[in-house]
Amino acid sequence: MLDVLASLRSPAFTAWGIATSWAELLGFISGAACVWLVARQNIWTWPIGLVNNALFFILFITAKLYADAVLQVAFGALAIYGWYRWLRPRISLTPLLVRRTTPREWAALAACGIAGIAAATYWLTSSTDSPVPFWDSSVLVLSLLATYGQANKLLESWWLWIAVDVISIPLYISRSLYLTAILYAVFLALCVMGLRMWSRERTVQPVLQAA
Numbered sequence: 001m002l003d004v005l006a007s008l009r010s011p012a013f014t015a016w017g018i019a020t021s022w023a024e025l026l027g028f029i030s031g032a033a034c035v036w037l038v039a040r041q042n043i044w045t046w047p048i049g050l051v052n053n054a055l056f057f058i059l060f061i062t063a064k065l066y067a068d069a070v071l072q073v074a075f076g077a078l079a080i081y082g083w084y085r086w087l088r089p090r091i092s093l094t095p096l097l098v099r100r101t102t103p104r105e106w107a108a109l110a111a112c113g114i115a116g117i118a119a120a121t122y123w124l125t126s127s128t129d130s131p132v133p134f135w136d137s138s139v140l141v142l143s144l145l146a147t148y149g150q151a152n153k154l155l156e157s158w159w160l161w162i163a164v165d166v167i168s169i170p171l172y173i174s175r176s177l178y179l180t181a182i183l184y185a186v187f188l189a190l191c192v193m194g195l196r197m198w199s200r201e202r203t204v205q206p207v208l209q210a211a
Contacts (some may be wrong), residue, residue, distance in 0.1 A: 008058050020179050021062075027055035028183045035187050038150065039194035046083035050076055063175045066128050067120055067140040074144055082151035098202045101149065101156045109145050116141035135171050139164055155202060158195035165191060 008023040030052040037045035057072040086096060101109070120137035124130040142164045149157025165188040172181040 008055070021059065023055045023059040023062075024177065024179050027052055027059055028179050030055060031183050032186055032190075035190040035194070039190055039197055041086075043083065043086050046079045046086070049079045053079065059177070059180070063177055064128075064130060065132070065136050065171075065175060066130055067124055067133075067136040071140045071143055074140075075147060078144070078147045078151060082147070085151050096153050098153045098155055098198045100202075101154045105154070106156075109149075113141055113145055116144070132171060132174065135167055139168055139171065142167070153198075155195070155198050158191050158198065161191045162188060162195075 008021065008026075030048055034045050034049045034052050037048065053072040053076045057069050060066070060069040060072065117134070117137050120140050121133045124133035124136060130136055142160055146157050146160035146164060149160060165184045168184040169181050169188070172178070172184065
C-alpha cells in the first residue's frame with residue numbers, strides 16, 4: 001500500500017519546470033469522465049467517481065487542502081447513495097426525474113451551507129496549517145450540497161457546481177495544482193452543458209409521461 005501511495009505521489013511528467021503527480025493526472029482523467037457521464041445521466045458516473053475520490057484525497061492531503069481531502073471521503077459516501085438512488089428510485093418502477101428545487105429545500109440548503117462553511121473554516125483555522133481556510137471550506141460545503149442535489153436530480157444542483165468551479169480554479173492555482181485547475185475549468189464548461197441538458201429534459205418530461 002505504501003508503495004502504491006508513493007507511486008501516485010511521484011511525478012508523472014514535468015512541464016515548464018512544474019511536476020505533475022500520477023494522482024493529479026489520473027484524477028484529471030477520472031474526474032472529467034465522471035462529469036461527462038453524469039451530464040448524460042449514465043450510472044457509471046458513480047463507480048468512476050469513487051476512483052476519482054481516492055486519487056484526489058491523496059492529492060489534496062499533499063497540497064494541504066484538508067477540507068478538500070475530507071470532501072473526497074464525503075463524496076465517496078454520497079456516491080454510494082447516489083448510485084443506489086439512481087438504481088432504486090423511491091417510487092417502484094418509476095424513473096427518477098429531473099425537477100426544480102423547492103423554496104423549502106432552498107431554505108434548508110442555505111442554512112446548511114452557512115453553518116457548514118462557518119464550522120469548517122473554524123476547524124481549519126484552529127486545528128490545521130491550512131493557508132486558505134475559508135475558500136477550502138466553501139468548496140467542501142458547496143460541493144456536498146451540489147452532490148446531494150445531483151443525486152436527487154435537482155436542476156439547480158448544476159448552479160452549485162458552477163459556483164464550486166469558479167472558486168476552485170484560482171484556489172488550485174494558488175496551490176500550484178495547475179492540471180487540477182485546468183480540470184475544474186473543464187468541469188465548469190461541462191456543468192454549463194449539464195445544466196442545459198437537464199433543463200431540456202425537464203421540458204420534455206411531461207410529454208413523455210403523457211405518452
